[in-house]
Amino acid sequence: MAEQERPDVATAVQPTLVDVAVAAGVSRQTVSNVLHAPGRVRAETRERVEHFIAKLGYQPNRVAQDLRANASRMIGYRIRPLAPGALASIHDRFLHALAEAGRAADHHLLLFTADDGRAEAEAAARLRRSGGAAGFVLYDVTADDARPDALLGLGVPFVAFGRTAQGTDRYAWVDVDNPAGTAAAVDHLVHRGHRRIGYVGWPAGDTVGDRRAQGWQAAIERHGLTAECRSLDVRGEDSVTAGTQMAYALLARPEPPTAVVTATDTLAVGVLRAAQQWGLEVGRDIAVVGFDDTPTAAALDLSSVRQPIELVGRHVMSTLLDATSAVARPRPSASTAPSTERLLAPRLIIRSSSASPAPAHR
Known part of the structure; x- marks a missing residue:
């Protein structure tokens, strides 16, 4: 026996989605599915809802749809x-x-x-x-x-x-392999003949800073340079001033580094400043590698690890x-x-x- 239509619902000049749902005897979500995802609705239900949409003259609220x-x-x-x-x-x-x-x-x-x-x-x-x-x-x-x-x-x-x-x-996350970056910097410096390779980084406890320090440490150990480099690891805040001060501390060591890897280009600029004030020619007397490859690094001809x-x-x-x-x-x-x-x-x-x-x- 065919299902009888429900009595007409008194509607305003502009009937609403709820009016259609009541007239068709279905939920508001079912009407929405008929309009936006008809494949989710059984054919007989979809036909009944479409009948009442036409009968009531329902028009979707385009403004609300645009906002959504x-x-x-x-x-x-x-x-x-x-x-x-x-x-x-x-x-x-x-x-x-x-x-x-x-x-x-x-x-x-x-x-x-x-x-x-x-x-x-x-x-x-x-x-x-x-x-x-x-x-x-x-x-x-x-x-x-x-x-x-x-x-x-x-x-x-x-x-x-x-x-x-x-x-x-x-x-879900996306990240850059920070240890690989500082390790690549150490490998590069070792291939250039450096054995006393210092590290200027952030205090322990920062995730990115710790991973970059781990990359430097792992590469130093892999190249058998732990004895030469263990005292050349200094940490401080990420600023040019702090980088300069930490570089002074390294250069004052009895056996100072011939190369320095830093956690950021900001710290590397501090190392460059300290080296120049110490009377060293960067690139000849001491090598410096930064991290992040900022526009500053390119302007100063500073080697740096570029993040993708x-x-x-x-x-x-x-x-x-x-x-x-x-x-x-x-x-x-x-x-x-x-x-x-x-x-x-x-x-x-x-x-x-x-x-x-x-x-x-x-």
Whole structure:
């Protein structure tokens, strides 16, 4: 026996999606599926809903649809001020690379500020609930960073540039192989004949800084130079002034280094300044290699380890867009949710600050 139509529903001049649902005897979500994903609805139900859409003269709210579409093309990103004393920041290159990757996929960045990591996670959750952004990018992730767990708990899609020390199988991240970068710098200097290779880096406890120091240490050990280099490891804040002071400390040693690897180009500029004030010619008397290959490094002809930031930006954006497009599908549990991990190799750019052979009499 054919199902009888339900009585007409009194509607306003512009009937709503709810009016159609009541008239057809289905849920609001079913009507939405008929409009946007008809393949999910049984044929007989779809026909009944389409009948009442036509009978009531229902027209979807195009303004609301446009707002939802625009929100789905927004990616949230917390911006932070440049660290005091730093000459340049890799953050600027990453932000530009991320914006370019988003633009290529018809997505745009929604920049916001927050006082700390907890506030950032809360702001991301609010933006997600309000439709302000579909997903988020985490930057400058530390070893014990609480943001990934917080966003996982809130059900907010995100991808991290960098990774924590634990739990990296639970979320998507893209990172640069920092130990490989400093190890490549040591290999290069050893091949130029250096045996006393110093390291100027950040204090222990910073994830990126620790990994760069580990790369230097591992390469020193691999080349059998531990005895010559164990006292040539100094740490301090990331500023030109601190780099200069730490370089003075190295140059004052009874057996000073003939080459120095630094954790950043900012510190490398401090080493260059100290060497020049010490009366040394960089590239002849002492070799210096920085990290990040900033425009400053190119301007000063400083060898430096280049991060593939443009590639990082593309991977982060593509991974996040995959995640946000899958939100409508049933979500696996947190314990079985697949993660996406990409560890990208940096590249050493050799310039005059380290290209020459090691000095013969130092």
